Amino acid sequence: MKIAIAGAGAMGSRFGLMLKQGGNDVLLIDGWQEHINAIKENGLKANYNGEEITVKVPIVNQNEVPTGEQFDLIILFTKAMQLEKMLQDVKPLIADHTEVLCLLNGIGHEDVIEKFVPMEKIFIGNTMWTAGLEGPGKAKLFGSGSVKLQNLGIGQEESAKKLAETLSASGLNAKYSDNIHYSIYRKACVNGTMNGLCTILDVNMAGLGATKPAHDMVVTIVNEFAAVAAKENVNLDIPEVIEHVETCFDPTTIGMHFPSMHQDLIKNNRLTEIDYINGAISRKGKKYGVVTPYCDFLTQLVHSKEEILGAK
Ligand SMILES: NC(=O)C1=CN([C@@H]2O[C@H](COP(=O)(O)OP(=O)(O)OC[C@H]3O[C@@H](n4cnc5c(N)ncnc54)[C@H](OP(=O)(O)O)[C@@H]3O)[C@@H](O)[C@H]2O)C=CC1
Numbered sequence: 477m478k479i480a481i482a483g484a485g486a487m488g489s490r491f492g493l494m495l496k497q498g499g500n501d502v503l504l505i506d507g508w509q510e511h512i513n514a515i516k517e518n519g520l521k522a523n524y525n526g527e528e529i530t531v532k533v534p535i536v537n538q539n540e541v542p543t544g545e546q547f548d549l550i551i552l553f554t555k556a557m558q559l560e561k562m563l564q565d566v567k568p569l570i571a572d573h574t575e576v577l578c579l580l581n582g583i584g585h586e587d588v589i590e591k592f593v594p595m596e597k598i599f600i601g602n603t604m605w606t607a608g609l610e611g612p613g614k615a616k617l618f619g620s621g622s623v624k625l626q627n628l629g630i631g632q633e634e635s636a637k638k639l640a641e642t643l644s645a646s647g648l649n650a651k652y653s654d655n656i657h658y659s660i661y662r663k664a665c666v667n668g669t670m671n672g673l674c675t676i677l678d679v680n681m682a683g684l685g686a687t688k689p690a691h692d693m694v695v696t697i698v699n700e701f702a703a704v705a706a707k708e709n710v711n712l713d714i715p716e717v718i719e720h721v722e723t724c725f726d727p728t729t730i731g732m733h734f735p736s737m738h739q740d741l742i743k744n745n746r747l748t749e750i751d752y753i754n755g756a757i758s759r760k761g762k763k764y765g766v767v768t769p770y771c772d773f774l775t776q777l778v779h780s781k782e783e784i785l786g787a788k
């Protein structure tokens with residue numbers, strides 16, 4: 477399959493690497509020139525479950541996407557605030573048959589994608605895979621993960637199932653979900669707890685889990701997400717979601733991972749996706765008349781930290 481990864485940071489590199497190793501024809505697309513140069517010169521390097529590997533994979537700057545090339549699948553893996561610009565840049569690659577899969581963290585990305593892609597070609601989902609970048613062209617990939625996805629367009633279930641099979645054939649452990657809005661809220665609970673708290677406290681997920689207040693904070697935040705989700709007829713199984721969130725604490729699986737928000741703000745002084753996670757719950761809470769004090773406060777804390785660190 478001919479696949480473009482639009483946003484080849486940590487996660488785009490993981491998916492690009494695994495899909496390439498799985499025999500697909502992969503093109504990475506990104507905007508970070510140093511990273512692009514490194515991959516062009518030396519290949520995509522990765523510490524892959526403890527083993528140092530290099531994979532030769534083509535990469536282009538999103539400002540110079542090849543005209544006349546068409547892709548079967550484009551996987552979106554930018555940060556939420558970069559999504560619209562990336563879609564504008566990859567527009568020439570979207571043919572009538574091109575399917576577009578969005579696996580970004582956060583809520584509501586379909587509203588942006590719909591401006592560029594016909595509904596029947598949009599697939600949305602989320603992933604529990606993790607990834608980090610050690611520097612330009614070098615990823616650190618450990619642990620296991622999964623993907624859930626669904627079609628947005630009516631009658632596209634078979635295409636969504638085939639898409640999940642394509643990802644799974646490269647080891648990405650993808651499953652079709654018949655209620656992706658539920659899965660997205662469930663995953664947003666993971667990010668709404670792990671990302672902001674690990675960033676403010678400057679710990680990985682196992683470190684957060686080892687603190688005494690961690691469980692109570694998780695319970696309160698998940699309840700805020702659930703109260704907002706219920707207003708959209710998404711009724712979360714709260715005890716199950718809390719248990720799922722707390723699996724992230726396990727140091728033998730993904731607990732040693734510093735969430736992507738920590739990588740952005742603390743490691744790289746970059747702005748965060750907080751407005752698309754806890755911030756989205758605060759905004760929706762105001763709209764629906766639901767109080768969300770922990771999400772409000774966490775959003776403010778992360779924004780204050782962005783200012784203090786002069787994040788860009
Ligand atoms: N990392 C993870 O473990 C997980 C992440 N996600 C989600 O996946 C999506 C993509 O996240 P992720 O892959 O972590 O994003 P990254 O920050 O690694 O990459 C996103 C973009 O940021 C820019 N960039 C990244 N690092 C630097 C740097 N040091 N200096 C300059 N530019 C840089 C690049 O684009 P540009 O130059 O154009 O800005 C890159 O395409 C997000 O929605 C995230 O929440 C989901 C699950 C796990």
Ligand SMILES: CC(C)(CO)C(=O)C(=O)O
Nearest residue numbers: 603604605606670735736
């Ligand atoms: C918390 C985690 C690892 C879950 O996959 C994630 O989504 C992130 O780092 O942003």
